[in-house]
Amino acid sequence: MTNRLPYIRRIAGVVLAGVLCSAISVSAQQKSSATTNNNIFVIEKPDYELSPHTGMTREHWKDAALYLLEGAFSHIQSIDDSMVFPRFPGEVRPADKPASVTEKLEGLSRTLFAASVLMRENPDLTINNIKVADYYRHHLVKLTQADSNTFIPHRKKDAGTHQNLVEFGAVAISLFVAPEILWQPLSKEERDALAAVMLSWGDGPTVPSNWKFFNIYILSFFKQQGYPVNETLLVEYLNLSLDHYRGEGWYNDNPAYDYYSMWAFQMYGVMWADFFGNEHYPKIAEKLVANFREINDNYPYLFARDGEMIMWGRSIAYRFASITPFPLMALVDKNPVDYGWMRRISSGNLLQFLQHPEFLQDRVPTLGFYGSFAPAVQQYSVRGSSYWSLKAFLALLVPADHAFWTVKESEGAWETSLAENTVHNKFQPGSEILITNYPNIGASEVRAWCHVKVIDNWEAFRGSENYNRLSYNSAFPWQADGSNGEVAMNYLVKNKQGVWEALRLFDFKKFDNGIYYRSAVLETDEQVAFNLADIPLANGILRIDQNISKTETDFRLGHYALPDNGQGIRKSSRKVNNHEVQLIDNGEYQLALVSLSGWDKIETLNTIGLHPASEKSAVINVQHRLKKSAESPVTYATLMLWKKSGETWSDEELMPVKSVNVEAKHIDVAFNDGARKKIRFE
Numbered sequence: 001m002t003n004r005l006p007y008i009r010r011i012a013g014v015v016l017a018g019v020l021c022s023a024i025s026v027s028a029q030q031k032s033s034a035t036t037n038n039n040i041f042v043i044e045k046p047d048y049e050l051s052p053h054t055g056m057t058r059e060h061w062k063d064a065a066l067y068l069l070e071g072a073f074s075h076i077q078s079i080d081d082s083m084v085f086p087r088f089p090g091e092v093r094p095a096d097k098p099a100s101v102t103e104k105l106e107g108l109s110r111t112l113f114a115a116s117v118l119m120r121e122n123p124d125l126t127i128n129n130i131k132v133a134d135y136y137r138h139h140l141v142k143l144t145q146a147d148s149n150t151f152i153p154h155r156k157k158d159a160g161t162h163q164n165l166v167e168f169g170a171v172a173i174s175l176f177v178a179p180e181i182l183w184q185p186l187s188k189e190e191r192d193a194l195a196a197v198m199l200s201w202g203d204g205p206t207v208p209s210n211w212k213f214f215n216i217y218i219l220s221f222f223k224q225q226g227y228p229v230n231e232t233l234l235v236e237y238l239n240l241s242l243d244h245y246r247g248e249g250w251y252n253d254n255p256a257y258d259y260y261s262m263w264a265f266q267m268y269g270v271m272w273a274d275f276f277g278n279e280h281y282p283k284i285a286e287k288l289v290a291n292f293r294e295i296n297d298n299y300p301y302l303f304a305r306d307g308e309m310i311m312w313g314r315s316i317a318y319r320f321a322s323i324t325p326f327p328l329m330a331l332v333d334k335n336p337v338d339y340g341w342m343r344r345i346s347s348g349n350l351l352q353f354l355q356h357p358e359f360l361q362d363r364v365p366t367l368g369f370y371g372s373f374a375p376a377v378q379q380y381s382v383r384g385s386s387y388w389s390l391k392a393f394l395a396l397l398v399p400a401d402h403a404f405w406t407v408k409e410s411e412g413a414w415e416t417s418l419a420e421n422t423v424h425n426k427f428q429p430g431s432e433i434l435i436t437n438y439p440n441i442g443a444s445e446v447r448a449w450c451h452v453k454v455i456d457n458w459e460a461f462r463g464s465e466n467y468n469r470l471s472y473n474s475a476f477p478w479q480a481d482g483s484n485g486e487v488a489m490n491y492l493v494k495n496k497q498g499v500w501e502a503l504r505l506f507d508f509k510k511f512d513n514g515i516y517y518r519s520a521v522l523e524t525d526e527q528v529a530f531n532l533a534d535i536p537l538a539n540g541i542l543r544i545d546q547n548i549s550k551t552e553t554d555f556r557l558g559h560y561a562l563p564d565n566g567q568g569i570r571k572s573s574r575k576v577n578n579h580e581v582q583l584i585d586n587g588e589y590q591l592a593l594v595s596l597s598g599w600d601k602i603e604t605l606n607t608i609g610l611h612p613a614s615e616k617s618a619v620i621n622v623q624h625r626l627k628k629s630a631e632s633p634v635t636y637a638t639l640m641l642w643k644k645s646g647e648t649w650s651d652e653e654l655m656p657v658k659s660v661n662v663e664a665k666h667i668d669v670a671f672n673d674g675a676r677k678k679i680r681f682e
Contacts, residue, residue, distance in 0.1 A: 307348020
């Protein structure tokens with residue numbers, strides 16, 4: 001693993017020559033002949049008048065979609081080759097295991113998201129001397145041929161759910177996008193065969209999550225084409241999908257909240273309404289569209305000022321799929337939308353990865369956040385899974401003259417209402433999610449549900465670092481826990497087996513007066529328990545936590561971690577008002593941890609192989625040993641602060657708290673600016 005440097009925001013040079021045009025067949029090989037580094041997407045002739053922050057226009061989005069599709073086709077030498085990509089040693093599925101037909105279908109269906117929108121504007125698109133439309137039609141037909149190496153059999157009547165359903169649902173979306181290219185040119189026999197196999201999977205069981213939309217899209221497309229379908233099941237799955245809605249734009253993906261709760265549910269719903277539902281099931285479509293409209297008030301705030309996303313939840317390798325709802329706001333124009341901000345977020349999020357040197361390997365997206373990162377990979381993923389991210393390019397369905405593309409790029413609320421030296425919280429009561437914005441560093445943060453046991457659980461990832469951190473921040477990607485007790489943004493407890501175990505069984509209590517309350521117990525020992533209170537501040541977080549455990553053992557708490565981006569990590573310490581402070585600085589950000597009460601020790605740990613952005617990293621931890629003789633509860637008061645590098649820390653900035661007093665029924669916190677907080681655990 002190499003150092004993963006922050007992405008290059010603006011690079012001079014040429015990566016693509018020419019512009020896609022539906023009237024002219026342009027070879028993609030010719031377009032990219034000037035590419036000098038296939039791992040870095042370069043914006044040709046950026047337009048900083050229209051897009052002062054990113055330089056990206058709709059043409060650059062087309063270039064980016066083609067750039068990624070070219071990478072996939074670099075592994076295709078003939079029209080018969082399947083979309084199978086090189087594996088990494090150590091990935092979830094062994095590198096020497098032959099690709100299954102489902103893995104081949106996954107590569108086909110997911111790259112088709114980009115291909116379908118590009119072919120709408122250029123039906124003669126050619127990549128690597130292969131006409132793209134011919135390639136995908138050829139492989140759609142091969143799925144139905146029993147003697148082909150990609151044949152997918154019909155689902156047996158008593159069969160359960162399978163990944164084939166997901167991929168056929170993806171195919172159905174692309175059939176809706178470009179039927180004149182992918183569907184209509186097929187012969188009647190070919191169409192009938194494809195319909196039969198896809199309907200065998202769509203007309204069947206599903207997973208009680210966003211998966212229902214895969215059945216919905218399959219059934220809906222073939223109903224639109226005049227095939228008999230199970231309309232009772234279609235309506236049932238639509239209504240069950242609506243039952244997942246919790247308000248403020250958030251769906252529950254059963255059991256978790258994550259990006260699927262927003263981009264997946266919302267994208268599937270609003271596109272289904274536009275493609276099919278408005279005509280055939282207008283009342284259901286109206287409900288889905290109404291839910292979609294509610295994302296405008298909170299989802300944009302989940303992204304940093306520069307559009308970067310928070311590393312949070314499963315399937316993080318899908319990366320910029322997260323921004324898919326922003327351009328699709330064009331489908332429901334009735335409510336006011338700051339399209340300049342939506343495009344700034346969307347383009348910034350694309351560049352977060354497209355201009356990061358470790359995003360691609362072998363011209364294919366890695367499984368990880370930036371580079372390959374095993375702790376963030378789930379067992380259902382293969383290399384081609386990462387092309388789920390290409391759903392972002394469904395933005396190209398939005399006409400070129402729409403405001404999403406023509407309005408000048410802006411930074412929205414970051415320019416108008418998120419003032420410096422303040423902190424802004426957006427709490428969603430239905431989902432119990434807290435989104436926090438920190439204008440001083442332009443970062444966003446999220447606190448959300450996690451309550452999953454991992455012992456003997458095949459979905460143990462739901463209780464892992466992907467979900468169990470106390471908070472997730474766009475500036476500080478989560479770091480995996482170390483076997484020696486190294487931890488970032490969570491508590492570790494040495495359990496009865498002598499193993500450091502993270503808290504993951506959290507229960508939300510309330511959000512009151514700027515304080516986010518939770519309780520937590522240790523999975524292996526319910527006698528280990530906490531009351532937790534997070535207080536976001538302008539430059540960090542004040543934690544006021546009660547350890548109400550009955551077990552004598554060791555406890556650790558960590559700040560966010562910093563990656564070594566090639567400049568090393570500078571460490572320092574000082575005392576402020578007799579409180580020990582440790583600081584780390586990686587040349588981009590500084591972190592400071594101030595131990596106010598309850599802790600025995602504070603230390604900065606060097607860590608190896610735990611961070612998604614660098615092989616080397618550092619994290620500040622505090623530690624306490626709870627003894628049987630200790631009075632219960634023990635109150636931990638901890639300041640976790642940050643600044644951009646190059647800025648100095650005053651004593652007042654490192655110590656914004658004047659006092660922390662533990663009373664009989666509450667904890668009173670006084671701040672130096674005169675503000676007060678009363679923490680009341682219930």
